[in-house]
Amino acid sequence: MSGAIPLVDLKTNYRSIEAEVRAAVDRVLDSGQYILGPEVETFEREYAAFAGVKHCVGVANGTDAVELVVRAAGLTRHDEVLVPANSFVASALAVERAGAKVKLVDCTWDSLLDVEACEARHGPDVRAVMPVHLFGQCADLEAVAAYAHKHGLVVLEDAAQSQGASRNGRGAGSVGLGAGTSFYPGKNLGAYGDAGAVLTQDDAFARKVRALRNYGSEVKYSHPETGFNSRLDPVQAAVLRVKLKHLGRWNEQRRAAARRYDEFLAGLPEVTRPQTLEGNVHVFHLYVVRLPEAKRDRVLAAMQADGLGVAVHYPAPIHLQGAFKHLGFRAGDFPVAEALARQMVSLPLYPELTVEQQARVVASLKKALTAG
Ligand SMILES: Cc1ncc(COP(=O)(O)O)c(C=O)c1O
Known part of the structure; x- marks a missing residue:
């Protein structure tokens, strides 16, 4: 079949905003302000809103x-942080790098933190729980809050x-004491390089993060604690400001594409479609289906051979990664996360994806499922 369809199409997206992005980048280059400054501050205000x-x-x-x-x-x-086993490895890496202990828990069939599993794994050293709003929808934050409050x-x-994304009217990242987000290029709001942000409702927490990201300093050459050099680049802030203006529409286009996949796939009993939790507004960072385990790898390979950018998020849960061997888990310890790793397939999804492209993806999936 002709015409490859990538998992995400960043180039097409760039072409649609090229003039705006070039003007924004020029503005930063002309300003002479290359670390922090007004571009970063303005983006921070706009993104907080x-x-x-x-x-x-x-x-x-x-x-x-x-x-x-x-x-x-x-x-x-000494403090343990509960983290779901099916996430990108960075969720757990970041906890360890911060000097706390990762306590992994199994997830739900929607790849979200399983609060009952948290209760089952609860112990005296658990201090924090970290829901990951994977694939574009919020975890069950009411259940998380009730569990957190109890303990x-x-x-x-x-x-x-x-x-x-939001849940019952509250935005992802607005519920906990603090939230981390990523503007990695492939994210719904992606920079043209690395970028991220911390979100919080708490003044003291925000002040602390502002100091920590800047060598642990609030006053130049005074460093009361060990900080990082981790500042948002003003060039990336300018790019993100341009893209933020379009994000609402792009998320709506993603939802429309997800609805079309839902319709196209409805007649295929072997395909389990992603479910949106009641109360959630999903932004479909990824559209992840589940297939019978015996067929998944063959279907994935056939679709890839058809030029389709299908992928698995994630092929190995965190507890089976070498980096977390020291936690002492074995295959079988988190059965849902492990089954998901054997069943999931992410289909191409991005705002500019056309109906014709989706029809091609679904035709290829059908053909691969029925072959052999
Ligand atoms: C769930 C999750 N957490 C953390 C990260 C880390 O973000 P970054 O790649 O910007 O460091 C990512 C993405 O890469 C992610 O998907």
């Missing part, structure tokens, strides 16, 4: 953002895949 939070602090990437959230929450090496825990959100 968009996300429904009081403070947005721009940082260098999403991993740093989550790490800064854990650091600013004051967690130390006196802080809620820290990983909102890297959920820009514009």
Whole structure:
């Protein structure tokens, strides 16, 4: 079949805003302000308003953002943070890098934090719980809040895949003490390089993150604690300001494309479509279906051979990654996350995806499912 369809099409998206982006980048280059300054501050204000939070602090990437959230929450090496086993590895890496302990838990069939699993794994050292709003929809934040309240825990959100998502009217990243988000290029709001942000409603928390991202300093050459160099680049801030203006429409286009996939796939009993939790506004960072385990790898390979950018998010859960061997888990310990890793397929999804392209993806999927 002709005409490859990528998982995400960043170039087509760039072409649609090229003139605006070039003008914004020129503005920064002309300004002579290349670290922090008005471009970053303006983006922080605009993004805070968009996300429904009081403070947005721009940082260098999403991993740093989550790490800064854990650091600013004051967690130390005795403190455990509950993290779902099916997430991008950075959710857990960031907790460890911040000096706290990762306590992995299984997830729901929607790839979200399983609060019952948190209760089952609860222990005296658990201090925080980190829902990850994976694939573009919020975890069950009411259940998370009730569990956290019962045990006196802080809620820290990983909102890297959920820009514009909300749950019962509250934006992703606006519910916990702090949230980290990522503007990695492939995210719903992506920069043209690495970028991220910390979100919070809490003045003191925001102030702490602002100091930590800037060598632990509020006053030049005074460093009361060990900080980072993790500042949002003004060039990226300018790009993000342009893209933020279009994000509402792009998220709507993603939802429309997801609805079309839902319709196209409705007659295929072997395909389990993604479910949107009641109360959620989903932004479909990814459209992830589940297939029978015996067929998944063959279907994936056939679709790739057809020129389709299908992928698995994520092929190995965090507890089976070498980086987390020291936690002592084995295959079988988190059965839902492990089954998901064997069943999931992410189909191409981006705002500019056409109906014809979607029909081609679905035709290829059907053909691969029925072959052999
Ligand atoms: C759920 C999640 N958390 C954290 C990150 C880390 O973000 P970054 O790649 O910007 O460091 C990502 C994305 O890459 C992510 O998807």
